[in-house]
Amino acid sequence: MSNPLSNIKISRDHIDRPFWIIFSILVAVSILALFSASSTLINRATALGHNPLQPIAMQIVYLFLGVGIAYVMQFLPTWVYRFFGYLLFALGLLFLLLNAMHIGWSANGAYRWIKIGGITIQSSELAKLGLIIVVSDLLTRIHDEQSQRYYFRIVLILTIVTCVLIMIGNLSTAILLGSVILLLMILARIPWKWWTAIIAAAIVILVIGYFIVKVAYVDKGKEPGRPFDRTVTWVKRIDAKFNIKNSQEKTYKINDDNYQAMMASVAVARGGQSPLGVGPGNSLERNYLPLANADYIFAIIVEETGIVGAVLLSLLYLSILFRCCFSSNRYSDYSAQLMVMGLGIMLTLQALVSMAVAVGLGPVTGQPLPMISKGGTSAIITSIYFGIMMGVAREQNQKHAEEQLTRQESMQNIPSIETE
Numbered sequence: 001m002s003n004p005l006s007n008i009k010i011s012r013d014h015i016d017r018p019f020w021i022i023f024s025i026l027v028a029v030s031i032l033a034l035f036s037a038s039s040t041l042i043n044r045a046t047a048l049g050h051n052p053l054q055p056i057a058m059q060i061v062y063l064f065l066g067v068g069i070a071y072v073m074q075f076l077p078t079w080v081y082r083f084f085g086y087l088l089f090a091l092g093l094l095f096l097l098l099n100a101m102h103i104g105w106s107a108n109g110a111y112r113w114i115k116i117g118g119i120t121i122q123s124s125e126l127a128k129l130g131l132i133i134v135v136s137d138l139l140t141r142i143h144d145e146q147s148q149r150y151y152f153r154i155v156l157i158l159t160i161v162t163c164v165l166i167m168i169g170n171l172s173t174a175i176l177l178g179s180v181i182l183l184l185m186i187l188a189r190i191p192w193k194w195w196t197a198i199i200a201a202a203i204v205i206l207v208i209g210y211f212i213v214k215v216a217y218v219d220k221g222k223e224p225g226r227p228f229d230r231t232v233t234w235v236k237r238i239d240a241k242f243n244i245k246n247s248q249e250k251t252y253k254i255n256d257d258n259y260q261a262m263m264a265s266v267a268v269a270r271g272g273q274s275p276l277g278v279g280p281g282n283s284l285e286r287n288y289l290p291l292a293n294a295d296y297i298f299a300i301i302v303e304e305t306g307i308v309g310a311v312l313l314s315l316l317y318l319s320i321l322f323r324c325c326f327s328s329n330r331y332s333d334y335s336a337q338l339m340v341m342g343l344g345i346m347l348t349l350q351a352l353v354s355m356a357v358a359v360g361l362g363p364v365t366g367q368p369l370p371m372i373s374k375g376g377t378s379a380i381i382t383s384i385y386f387g388i389m390m391g392v393a394r395e396q397n398q399k400h401a402e403e404q405l406t407r408q409e410s411m412q413n414i415p416s417i418e419t420e
Contacts, residue, residue: 003186013050015394015397016389018323018392019386019393023070023377023383026316027063027066027371029313030371030372031063031292033300036301037283037293038232039292042055048180054406055374056275058316059376059379062255062376063379065379066379066383070383070386070390072387075391077395078336081339085132087130088130088133089131090130091126092129093165094122095121095126096162098114099114099123099165099168100169104123115402119376122375122381123169124166125377125378127162127165127177127312129343129381129384131133131162133342135155135159135338136336137339138151139155140338152185152194154195155181155185159177159181162177163177172367173228173367176346176349181342184338184342209231213234214235217235240363260364261360263285263288263296264296264358265359266285267285267296267299268302270285271303271304271305272302272306275307276305276308276309281304282304283304285303293374295365295366295367295373296358297369297373298358298359299358301372302359310359314352314355324341324343324344327392328340328341332396333395340389343388346384350368353367354368359414367390370382383416
């Protein structure tokens with residue numbers, strides 16, 4: 001039996017350059033921001049007697065490893081992405097189940113990682129990527145009303161199971177993933193009554209859950225048991241952000257709960273003094289913000305580059321979605337179109353949420369800035385996102401070029417009609 005991968009032809013003629021330009025700029029920004037926002041990591045490494053540049057060097061290694069992965073992945077056919085998407089989804093669900101049983105590696109009371117051979121893997125990242133690929137494949141199998149109901153139920157069940165397992169450790173990621181799947185349903189022309197019912201049910205469940213946790217646990221100072229021990233943290237963060245009672249008295253009161261958000265606000269305020277900020281490398285808040293290189297790296301970028309840097313970076317992430325929309329118009333593979341749109345929407349939404357939290361427009365969520373925030377798993381998974389999007393774009397560019405060539409050859413073979 002022949003190996004189907006042996007038929008893969010590597011040709012650079014149809015590489016999607018706009019995707020590569022966006023990806024390369026993000027990698028460059030990540031490296032520059034890493035040097036600006038890693039003072040706490042450098043100080044910690046120095047105090048432990050390690051090489052002070054080791055944390056930065058390791059992240060750069062992950063970034064270039066991600067670039068290599070994306071480069072190789074762009075030459076794979078789309079059926080490979082679908083095949084491995086199902087495997088990633090199954091593996092992600094397994095890891096999420098282990099985390100739900102408090103098996104794995106935790107930080108700040110949340111079990112979100114699995115360690116394999118010294119490598120730390122964030123379970124939700126695998127599940128997110130896998131679910132988007134699986135749902136994109138299932139939704140394109142709809143051909144009539146009967147199949148529509150069948151695959152809609154399968155997609156709904158898989159999404160609910162995945163989001164519930166992710167929600168145990170990270171509510172914001174579950175909401176983001178659910179929103180992306182909902183948008184894919186809309187793109188797949190699922191009847192509006194079905195997805196509006198999903199939205200209504202989700203809102204009702206979240207609101208009821210909020211008040212149950214607030215009344216039964218937060219107001220009474222109690223802690224729920226596993227696996228709902230994180231719910232109190234969510235409610236406190238929402239209350240801290242949207243509670244307007246005595247807001248003037250609490251605005252400048254810094255405590256352990258709001259320390260990171262307050263330091264991020266100071267960084268944004270310093271950057272707002274000039275359209276270009278305080279200048280690269282001149283950040284002061286990086287020395288006080290514990291997660292300056294991770295969840296709040298956008299605050300340091302705003303401090304150093306001002307509103308100009310903030311707008312340009314926002315447009316860079318929006319360009320991912322714009323490129324996905326533009327490219328999708330040429331796709332003959334409907335499943336690939338949904339896959340690319342799902343991945344593009346996820347990256348863009350995650351970036352916008354991370355930036356909104358960093359500048360104080362939303363409650364703390366713990367969402368990293370894709371490709372820029374420090375994190376090995378995040379850098380690799382984001383690179384895989386780009387590898388898939390660039391791979392689909394390359395394959396469709398090649399098909400488009402072949403169709404044009406065939407059309408030109410057909411036109412040349414048409415006999416000429418001579419008239420006297």
